[in-house]
Amino acid sequence: MAAALTCHHDILAALHAPEQFSNQVSSHLNVPNGMDGDEHQAYRALIEPFFSDVVLTQFQPKLQVVIDKLLDNLDALEDVEVMATLAHPFALRAQCAFMGWPVALEQRLIDWMAAQNSATLAQDRPALRALAEDFSDIVIAQFDHARRGEGDLDSVTAQLTQLSLRGEPLPDEYLVSIVRNWTVGELGTIAAAVGSIVGFLAQNPVVQKQLREAPMHIDHAIDEILRIDAPLLTNRRRTTCPMQLGNESYDVETIVTIDWRAANTDSAVFAEPQQFKWDRDPHLNLLYGAGVHVCPGRPLAQLELGLLTRCLLNKFSTIQLGDNAFERALPPRGGYQTIWAKFNH
Template identity: 25%
Template sequence: MEKPTPNADSMSDEWCRRHFDHLSPELAATMPATMARMRELCPVARSEEHGGFWVVSTYDEALAVAQDWEVFSSAHGLGISSAPTVIRNLPVQADPPEQRIYKRLINPFFTPAAVAPWEQATRELAGRLIDEFVESGSCEFMDAFARPFPSLTFFQLAINAPAEDLEKVAYLASKSSTPDDPEARECWRGLYEWIRDFTRRRRAEPPRGDVVDAVVHAEIDGRPITEEEVIGTVQLLILGGLETTAGTLGQMLERFCAHPEIPARLRARPELIPSAVTELLRLDGSFVAVGRTAVRDAELGGRQVKAGDKVLIHWASANRDAAEFADADAFDPDRERNRHLAFGAGPHRCAGSNLARLNLRVALEELLGRLDGIRLQEGATVEYHRGLTRSPDTLPITFTPGPRRFPKAV
């Protein structure tokens, strides 16, 4: 049977009911409208794609699946159809109580108190990146800022990794997290090998007191942590630290281009920026979906899910559910109740959420303070990275040229 084709605004009803495909480039392009249609037509849908799986698109059902780890397991992988990782990502590819062991290793390094001392260095990194393009009045935002900014802060401040390796690791992380990319399998191998070599070096070096030290020198139930456990834990940190914040920054700037009244409002009232970050995470968070596997028969939204069935939780759709968020598609930094799911929910809620919030707040403060008149370059179209995360592939923008802040390097 030929698959239905999309219309200009969203995918067809038949596609939503039977052929939902999270890897579809058409879904990436029409996601808000298509997911609104999913919530209306089939809050729990059964797709025939990728061997068959369920799609959960409403807030209450997404939260229920995320919190019920005893029925909907993470231990069988997070994707629906993807190139297999060389090693499992920890702690997200484990269920409690095992999951809690690895989560406790990394959590202390990403509390609000732990990341707060990084703010000044983070702000300087943002300022120096902006200096590289602010005088020209234009840039390709993803390459000039959105990707390097969170990657540099993560490499330099969180894991103390060599800055010269960043471009390579960012490429491997991006390709491996795109399930249908022909290079995905090879890039998973490359990422594994880089982490293996990096953590072996760190194990032999004097301790720096960071999360990498905590992982490589950990004990699990009275035994030394294995190399596979070390690599799997650091692998997850890298995927979360490099990919997701970049995608959110890109979508935020795309929103500013389409709605110039938003940056104007935030410049006039900078005290709104922290709450604006929360609201923009709800609307434009790049971690859009995650997979679970039912380990026993269950009922979900009136549908019968069988043991072994795959279930896709669509966070981005849940975050625009009008049953939870009044005027759900509107940007409202004064929203009183904002229990968004941009960082997931349940035992696997993102451990790096405080670092992401710091990066996004500092980035907005610096960008809004220095880039005025932000617009998408004339004739430009935006296409998206697709899969479990969503971000603009490129975002060419123009703005009013401004002065550098730091002296040029000699």
């Protein structure tokens, strides 16, 4: 059985009833998103410190270097295809810098992601299995490197290898799953978010001007832009008992899709949902989820997207849509497949 939750009220109810809406929807290990209850809490507690103010303050100068290099490559005269030139490289380089991975790994990860996207679209299960093993090999090589004391001993990767639970070190399988959750899922989400932010700014010169004059509102504006144009479309739950939600009844063992885009554009909660408004209640925005599985990476995502947007607005006097038509991405990906912009000095 499968069903979709699209109404903000029902989604919020499901997110706050984790005993009835389990996150164990697949036989694959998924730390911590595929876990429930005490086990989930234990692994959440292990990963949350990686997104603390201290870690992010140390990361910010490295992120600035990534951004400066990328923005230097934006040609002021030409139409720039934002996804290929800025969004995907930014998501990948920022993540490599956060993990403390060498720049040399970048091309391998780009190739891996391209193969992963094709296999996902084609639902090619043997290819997906082989790619999962490739990913483990790439990440385990980085753990081994850190364990040999090579590279930065304070890097996030080195610190992950030090994690233990109830006195036992975390097995590589669990460490790889943690990194898979941060990488495979989130690179696409961050890239989609960058495309949507640039696309929105290019089409809304008034908001662009407002943010240049008052950059302290950038985070707030980004949350509203991404409420309208969801970078992450869905997550799933499994019902643990028969239940009634809204007008619908669900059997036990129903796989329920949580439709974030529908929740965040539900007109019962957001008047004129497709309009950008400054005065929305931020607590209603489900961009980063809610309940026990609410996104722990939110501070990192906000730092990355906020700093990039601030630098773009500082460096370029106007951002305009390019002459080429844009193409929207197809589910399961949100945002744009391609979007062209001109970055003018």
